[in-house]
Amino acid sequence: MPEARADKSAATGAPGDASTTEAIPEGTGTAAPGSTASPTRPRRRQARGEARIAQLLRAAADVFCANGYTASSTNAIAREAGVSPGTLYQFFPNKEAIAVELGDRLLARWRDTYGAAFDQSQVEQPLDSMLDAVLDPLIAFNCENPAFAVLMHGSEIPGRITEEHDTLHATMLTRVEAVLAGYLTETPAPQVHRVADMIFMIFKAGLDLIMAHEGEERAAYIRELKTVLFRYLDPLVGDDLPCPPAPTP
Numbered sequence: 315m316p317e318a319r320a321d322k323s324a325a326t327g328a329p330g331d332a333s334t335t336e337a338i339p340e341g342t343g344t345a346a347p348g349s350t351a352s353p354t355r356p357r358r359r360q361a362r363g364e365a366r367i368a369q370l371l372r373a374a375a376d377v378f379c380a381n382g383y384t385a386s387s388t389n390a391i392a393r394e395a396g397v398s399p400g401t402l403y404q405f406f407p408n409k410e411a412i413a414v415e416l417g418d419r420l421l422a423r424w425r426d427t428y429g430a431a432f433d434q435s436q437v438e439q440p441l442d443s444m445l446d447a448v449l450d451p452l453i454a455f456n457c458e459n460p461a462f463a464v465l466m467h468g469s470e471i472p473g474r475i476t477e478e479h480d481t482l483h484a485t486m487l488t489r490v491e492a493v494l495a496g497y498l499t500e501t502p503a504p505q506v507h508r509v510a511d512m513i514f515m516i517f518k519a520g521l522d523l524i525m526a527h528e529g530e531e532r533a534a535y536i537r538e539l540k541t542v543l544f545r546y547l548d549p550l551v552g553d554d555l556p557c558p559p560a561p562t563p
Contacts, residue, residue, distance in 0.1 A: 367405055370395050371419065374412045375461035383413060384470040410472045417465045417475040421482060424462065427455045432489045441497070441551050445540050448493075449517075453536060456521055463525065487514055497551045509550065516542060 373395035377386045388409050392402040406412045431451045466479045491510040520539035
């Protein structure tokens with residue numbers, strides 16, 4: 315996000331790094347007064363700058379997953395991206411700024427993912443179908459973005475990321491409660507809250523096991539997680555179809 319990203323107009327780098335003499339970053343630049351340069355040129359530069367940022371963030375995600383956030387460095391990220399440290403510093407002043415930008419983008423995608431997963435059309439189904447509809451996209455997102463788990467946990471992660479994650483966690487828990495309320499229509503609200511808490515913790519523990527395996531073993535653990543949740547909820551839900559959940563802000 316803008317506040318976390320390095321000022322692209324400042325070409326800074328490590329002392330003595332020859333890359334500090336590189337040209338103005340591709341993502342910036344305007345024509346001088348009176349220049350006849352094509353007005354499309356800044357837009358081309360902007361596109362190149364965004365592509366470079368995406369390249370650096372992909373490299374950062376790989377490095378964070380391989381080494382953990384604390385043990386990672388900007389030099390390692392630059393090497394993974396195939397660029398000089400000076401090029402990296404044109405876009406990000408430090409590792410924390412990279413983590414915040416990557417975390418912001420992943421959190422935005424996570425909001426979109428769980429928002430679609432908890433769409434009303436998905437949850438107005440029998441219990442087993444609902445679990446497939448909700449869990450599959452959530453699990454797929456985490457498997458496709460392992461850096462998400464790395465950046466959402468750990469004592470050294472920048473505070474802004476953990477604060478936004480905590481807010482998102484609370485919002486998601488509210489969505490789970492709203493879904494359960496449609497199934498557990500005769501259940502007192504405090505119990506629905508406890509059930510939602512339990513489901514959330516079971517999901518997180520199951521996701522850790524899923525992420526630790528690949529291939530057929532991962533698929534087997536996904537089935538186990540769904541089985542656990544179904545057997546926990548089925549006696550509470552019974553055979554009735556759910557009522558539509560109340561709208562959430």
